[in-house]
Structure formats: C-alpha cells, structure tokens
Amino acid sequence: xxxxxxxxxxxxxxxxxxxxxxxxxxxxxxxxxxxxxxxxxxxxxxxxxxxxxxxxxxxxxxxxxxxxxxxxxxxxxxxxxxxxxxxxxxxxxxxxxxxxxxxxxxxxxxxxxxxxxxxxxxxxxxxxxxxxxxxxxxxxxx
Numbered sequence: 001x002x003x004x005x006x007x008x009x010x011x012x013x014x015x016x017x018x019x020x021x022x023x024x025x026x027x028x029x030x031x032x033x034x035x036x037x038x039x040x041x042x043x044x045x046x047x048x049x050x051x052x053x054x055x056x057x058x059x060x061x062x063x064x065x066x067x068x069x070x071x072x073x074x075x076x077x078x079x080x081x082x083x084x085x086x087x088x089x090x091x092x093x094x095x096x097x098x099x100x101x102x103x104x105x106x107x108x109x110x111x112x113x114x115x116x117x118x119x120x121x122x123x124x125x126x127x128x129x130x131x132x133x134x135x136x137x138x139x140x141x142x
Contacts, residue, residue, distance in 0.1 A: 012068035018136055019068070023061035030054035034108070049121040055108075056083050056125025057132070064133065072130050079129070083122035090114040 030051055037047035060079040067075065089097075091114050100106035111118070 015068040015137075016065045018140075019061045019064040019133065022132060022136065023058050023065065026054050026058045026061060030058065031108075049117065052118045052121035053125035053128065056122035057129040059083055059122075060126045060129030061133070064129075072133055075133075076126050076130055079126045080123070083126070084119065086110055087114060087118050087122070 033042075033047060033054065034051050037050070038044075042050075056079065059082050060075060063078045063082070064070070064072075064075045067078070070078075086109075090101075090111055097110075101110055101112050106112075
C-alpha cells in the first residue's frame, strides 16, 4: 500500500524492549545470587563468579538495548571492552573511587578487587548473553 510505514523501524525498538526485560531478569538473578547465595549454602566460587558472569551478561544486554542495530558480534565486542575497562579500573585507586567501591552500588557496578578470573567469567557471561539473545530471536521468528 502506498504511504504506509515499513515494519523495520519497529524492530530495533522491539529488540531493545526484549533485551531490557532480559537485562532486568538477569539483574534480579544476580542480586538474588549475591544476597541469598551464601545463606542458601552455595559455594563461594558459584556466588562470586556466578555474579560476575551475570554482570557481564547484563552488560551485553544493556549495550544491545542502547545500540539495537548492531550485530551480536559488535555488541559482544563492546561488552568485552566495557568489562575489561571495569576490571582493570580496580587497579586504579583514588580516594573518591575507593569510597564509591565501598558502597553497595559501587561494589555491584565496579567491584572492589582485581581478579583475572573475573575476565574469564565475563567472557562466559557475554557468550551466555549472545546465546540468550539468539535464542529469543529464534523464538520470535517462529
């Protein structure tokens, strides 16, 4: 029909909304793991690195929310850079930054202590985000 709008402009908005919902679910899972993991008797390894994995998944999804027209590979690359910068920023110590890291928000967003193992957890978390995103897209196309 002449004069109708194509469906394509809606796709990035829909993709962003789906990713935002997924990110919210991942955030809730991550907070539950951090707050209730030890009381439930989960091993420290699972709580620590599971939280890091979910944090990186959240980063992947939020980059995808902000930049829905990028490919998953591009989103993953940006998420890897963000995760790396955040992890290596833990080697930088200034009074205001260390004070922020001591807050709950600072600990959850930036962490406190550098660990190369976090980089591995972030890689797995970003791969998990790519997998979830691909899975959801396939379900939408069915």
